[in-house]
Every structure is written in C-alpha cells, then in structure tokens.
Amino acid sequence: MxxxxxxxxxxxxxxxxxxxxxxxxxxxxxxxxxxxxxxxxxxxxxxxxxxxxxxxxxxxxxxxxxxxxxxxxxxxxxxxxxxxxxxxxxxxxxxxxxxxxxxxxxxxxxxxxxxxxxxxxxxxxxxxxxxxxxxxxxxxxxxxxxxxxxxxxxxxxxxxxxxxxxxxxxxxxxxxxxxxxxxxxxxxxxxxxxxxxxxxxxxxxxxxxxxxxxxLPAKKMRPKVRDRYFSYIVVRCGGTYYLQQRTGKDIWCGLFEFPLIETDVETAWDRLPATEAWQRWFRGTVPTVSSEVYACVHQLTHQRLHVQFVRVTVGTAPCGDAGWLAVRREDLGSYAVPRVIDRYLQTGIAADSF
Ligand code: SF4
Known part of the structure; x- marks a missing residue:
C-alpha cells in the first residue's frame, strides 16, 4: 500500500x-x-x-x-x-x-x-x-x-x-x-x-x-443567523432614479443601493409611508406608490435578508437624504451594486412600465 x-x-x-x-x-x-x-x-x-x-x-x-x-x-x-x-x-x-x-x-x-x-x-x-x-x-x-x-x-x-x-x-x-x-x-x-x-x-x-x-469533521456550534428586513424604495422622478452609497462597517460597504428603510420586523409596503424616513424624504411631495412589489430572501453567511423593492413615482424631486445621487435610468447599470439589487435591475425594474 x-x-x-x-x-x-x-x-x-x-x-x-x-x-x-x-x-x-x-x-x-x-x-x-x-x-x-x-x-x-x-x-x-x-x-x-x-x-x-x-x-x-x-x-x-x-x-x-x-x-x-x-x-x-x-x-x-x-x-x-x-x-x-x-x-x-x-x-x-x-x-x-x-x-x-x-x-x-x-x-x-x-x-x-x-x-x-x-x-x-x-x-x-x-x-x-x-x-x-x-x-x-x-x-x-x-x-x-x-x-x-x-x-x-x-x-x-x-x-x-x-x-x-x-x-x-x-x-x-x-x-x-x-x-x-x-x-x-x-x-x-x-x-x-x-x-x-x-x-x-x-x-x-x-x-x-x-x-x-x-x-467528521467535527465542528463547534455555529452562530445563529440574523434576520434583517430591507425595504428598498425605487424612487423615480421623470427619467431619474436615486441611489445612495453604503458606508460604515455593515455589509456591502462602498456599494450603491436604492434608498433603504430597514425595519426590525417585516413591514408591509403600504405601512412604509408611516416611517420617519419616508416622511422626511417625501415631505411636500405626493408620491404614487405601486402596489406591485418585488420581494425576495437573500441569504448571506450569517444574515438572512428579507428584501422588498417598492416603486414610487414623484412629480417633483424628493427631499431625500444628503447622500442621494440622481441617476438616469440608463446609467443605473454602471454603478457597483449588491447582487440582490443587480437581480432587481435585471428583472424587477424590467417590468417597470414608466
Ligand atoms: S471518508 Fe473520504 S477519505 Fe475516507 S474513504 Fe470516504 S471519501 Fe475516502
């Protein structure tokens, strides 16, 4: 042998x-x-x-x-x-x-x-x-x-x-x-x-x-997977959409994403207008919210992201937050985005009939 x-x-x-x-x-x-x-x-x-x-x-x-x-x-x-x-x-x-x-x-x-x-x-x-x-x-x-x-x-x-x-x-x-x-x-x-x-x-x-x-191989106990609830607000004003860049020590640092409302529990899309972020972003505007929501679960090693994309149309530019970037629809693909957003751009936004 x-x-x-x-x-x-x-x-x-x-x-x-x-x-x-x-x-x-x-x-x-x-x-x-x-x-x-x-x-x-x-x-x-x-x-x-x-x-x-x-x-x-x-x-x-x-x-x-x-x-x-x-x-x-x-x-x-x-x-x-x-x-x-x-x-x-x-x-x-x-x-x-x-x-x-x-x-x-x-x-x-x-x-x-x-x-x-x-x-x-x-x-x-x-x-x-x-x-x-x-x-x-x-x-x-x-x-x-x-x-x-x-x-x-x-x-x-x-x-x-x-x-x-x-x-x-x-x-x-x-x-x-x-x-x-x-x-x-x-x-x-x-x-x-x-x-x-x-x-x-x-x-x-x-x-x-x-x-x-x-x-075998033996392994010690795995850490618990954490659930997070992300609502991405896909805001459109004319031919313009809005992105923000992630910062800090959280996942996807440096990548771009749609404006995000993160909640502690699953939140139906029609409850989002009651959140503080929504009220701040859309102050003085009358957004039209699409009832069609693109939703998915995105699994990371230690996190399970429950993600929904909510489409919103406004007639005048929203107040937004300081870091928002106004991006033309045809330029959305040139930003580095997390895979879950890339998938949405490939599929969900394709159904967008604006
Ligand atoms: S456990 Fe792995 S190394 Fe051992 S017999 Fe099976 S395949 Fe081969």
Missing amino acids: KPIPSLLTDWYRANGRNLPWRETSDPYKIWVSEIILQQTQVAQGLPYYLAFVRTYPTVGDLAAAPVEDVLKLWQGLGYYSRARNMHRAARTVAERWHGRFPQTPEELRTIPGIGPYTAAAVASFAFKVPVPAVDGNVCRVVARCTGLTDPVDTAAGRKMVEETARGWMASVEPDLFNQAIMDFGAMQCVPAAPHCDVCVLREVCVAFKAGLVAD
Missing part, C-alpha cells in the same frame, strides 16, 4: 481539475484566483478570474485602477470587502514590494487581505514553499482520514490538521500536494455522501473503517 501523500498525488494526476491558475507560477494570478475563490465556487469564480487577469494583467495594472472600477468588475461575487482588500493589497505590493510578491508566507501575510491560507497557497503554488494551505476541504480530508474528533474550526483542531498536512507533504512536491488534497476534498471526499466506495484512501481511512464518515 502506498503512503497517503502518494495516493493523493496519484489520484490528482488522474482526476484533478484543469484550471487556468494552475497552469501558471505567476504569484499575482494565483493570488487573484485565491481571493476570488475564498467564498465562491470554482464554476462561478472562473469567469471573474478570467475577466480580472484580462482587465488587469499585472499587479501594477490593478493597483493603478480606480477602486470603483474594481468593485464594478467584482459585481455579483458578494463579500465585497475582498475586492476592496484586493485593490489595497495590489497597491501595497506595487509600492512596498516594487510590484513583486514576496515569497515567504510570513511576508505575504503582511499584505492586506492575505491570511494564513492565501499566504500558504501563493507561497506553495508560485514558489514551491513547503507549507500546507489548509481550507475546509483539507480539514475534511485530514479529519476523516485520521479520525480527528477535535472540532476543526477551533485553533487547536486547526493546528492538528495543519501538522498532519505538513507531515504528509514532506515527501512530495508542495504545490502538487496542496492542489491534490484540495481537489480530493472538493471532488471525492465531499461533505455529504463522499464517494467512499471508489476511494483510493478507504484502506487507510479511519472514519470509513470506524463508520464515522458522517460525523
């Missing part, structure tokens, strides 16, 4: 995914792919990766771009702080490192938005540094193969996974090993119903032999 690292790399050579960022040792392109794939499936992230490296072929090109353009290219991927950090990181590499990525995980981690996983991925894929890149896939494979019952989302459990992976990778090429175990976790040892019946590790897999596959 071959050792686990060889079984994994043999499996990878026969089954691994052909992905464009695996055919390069350019740390910039590898880094772009890793940032995009942090909370995104490969199939969804691939076109974004291609668009990014086509639009910004070098880290200097990305650093020189306005952040609004970067956010626009990122639109639809979610977790927009990744795009802002990516832009900030590009400027750091361009200025502090003269456009060349450093090679060690420790130096890479001094760059904004690069944590232990991304630093390890870039160092091993681009520079063949023998450091394990531990993500959820790697945790799952290691926990099941070794029968690790410590929760992998604790510092102690993570450390055990990392030490095991480091030991495994000592006998093979670091970039090959990291790619192999990641793909193995993503394609073979998947979270639900892993393919144990055709698995090259089943002879050595502790979880398989002990009937613990469904129980």
